[in-house]
Amino acid sequence: MGDFWAMGGHGAFVWPAYGVGLGVLAVLAGVSVWRLGKREAELKNLQASLGDRRCVAREALHHREDTP
Amino acid sequence: MHRFANPTRFLRLSKVLLPWSGGGGVLLLVVGLVWGLWFSPADYQQGETVRILYIHVPSAWMGLFAYTVMAGASAVGLIWKHPLADLVAKASAPVGAAFTFVCLVTGALWGKPMWGTYWVWDARLTSMLILLFLYLGYMALVNAFDDPGRGARAGAILALVGFVNVPVIKFSVDWWNTLHQPASVSRVGVPAMALEMLLPLLVMGGAFMFYYVTLLLIRVRSEIAAAKVRAIRLAQGHGA
Numbered sequence: 001m002g003d004f005w006a007m008g009g010h011g012a013f014v015w016p017a018y019g020v021g022l023g024v025l026a027v028l029a030g031v032s033v034w035r036l037g038k039r040e041a042e043l044k045n046l047q048a049s050l051g052d053r054r055c056v057a058r059e060a061l062h063h064r065e066d067t068p
Numbered sequence: 069m070h071r072f073a074n075p076t077r078f079l080r081l082s083k084v085l086l087p088w089s090g091g092g093g094v095l096l097l098v099v100g101l102v103w104g105l106w107f108s109p110a111d112y113q114q115g116e117t118v119r120i121l122y123i124h125v126p127s128a129w130m131g132l133f134a135y136t137v138m139a140g141a142s143a144v145g146l147i148w149k150h151p152l153a154d155l156v157a158k159a160s161a162p163v164g165a166a167f168t169f170v171c172l173v174t175g176a177l178w179g180k181p182m183w184g185t186y187w188v189w190d191a192r193l194t195s196m197l198i199l200l201f202l203y204l205g206y207m208a209l210v211n212a213f214d215d216p217g218r219g220a221r222a223g224a225i226l227a228l229v230g231f232v233n234v235p236v237i238k239f240s241v242d243w244w245n246t247l248h249q250p251a252s253v254s255r256v257g258v259p260a261m262a263l264e265m266l267l268p269l270l271v272m273g274g275a276f277m278f279y280y281v282t283l284l285l286i287r288v289r290s291e292i293a294a295a296k297v298r299a300i301r302l303a304q305g306h307g308a
Contacts, residue, residue: 029283029286036289
């Protein structure tokens with residue numbers, strides 16, 4: 001196992017290459033997923049508040065029709 | 069293809085595809101890493117450093133592939149004014165930039181023990197660095213406009229002009245006498261690589277392709293959500 005980590009004396013090049021490579025790809029994936037979640041939540045909130053406002057408007061309309 | 073280019077259809081299709089592309093990517097990555105780092109043999113000349121190949125070469129392939137997708141989508145966006153095409157181009161850029169960056173860093177870490185230097189201004193290395201700058205320039209340009217349509221148009225022109233760099237990178241090792249070795253996988257005839265190295269390389273290439281598709285789907289979904297938020301805000305702004 002020690003041989004494996006030593007990589008024939010070139011471990012100082014092989015492991016950083018994999019560390020940086022996979023690290024960069026993992027961070028980009030994490031940021032992309034986080035941003036998707038944030039934007040979809042924002043959209044949902046906006047759509048919900050729009051829906052609420054439409055309900056309020058409709059109720060107000062009904063109310064006006066009810067009162068002579 | 070045009071049928072899938074409708075944002076609503078895209079959202080539905082990408083939801084089905086995402087678990088498969090993500091899961092497939094993780095699976096191939098695990099297999100490729102174990103195979104490349106443990107089971108594949110050391111090179112008779114390069115020793116264990118040859119294992120950097122399994123991350124360096126797939127990231128170079130994907131850096132070029134992502135740019136090609138970006139330029140292709142930019143052309144479609146410019147010519148047919150397709151809204152999804154602009155989003156695909158925009159989503160592809162950071163992923164391609166990440167691959168290109170990984171390619172440059174892993175190449176430097178391979179160059180030091182094999183060539184004795186982290187960097188040389190050789191045609192292949194320099195043209196790859198230009199690719200990274202093209203990505204960064206594209207991303208800066210697209211985000212520099214308040215109107216996303218204008219940003220996409222300016223970016224598309226840069227992406228198309230910069231596409232000339234892609235064949236330059238590909239053929240740089242043939243056109244110039246460079247320190248970087250020539251192609252050994254896509255040679256006409258038999259590849260100049262032993263099968264026990266070629267197979268883990270292809271598995272890692274597959275893993276990176278799945279990663280790219282997954283991130284492209286996620287980022288296009290994210291752009292669609294952002295566009296809808298912007299549209300609602302604009303409508304509210306006008307209504308008030």
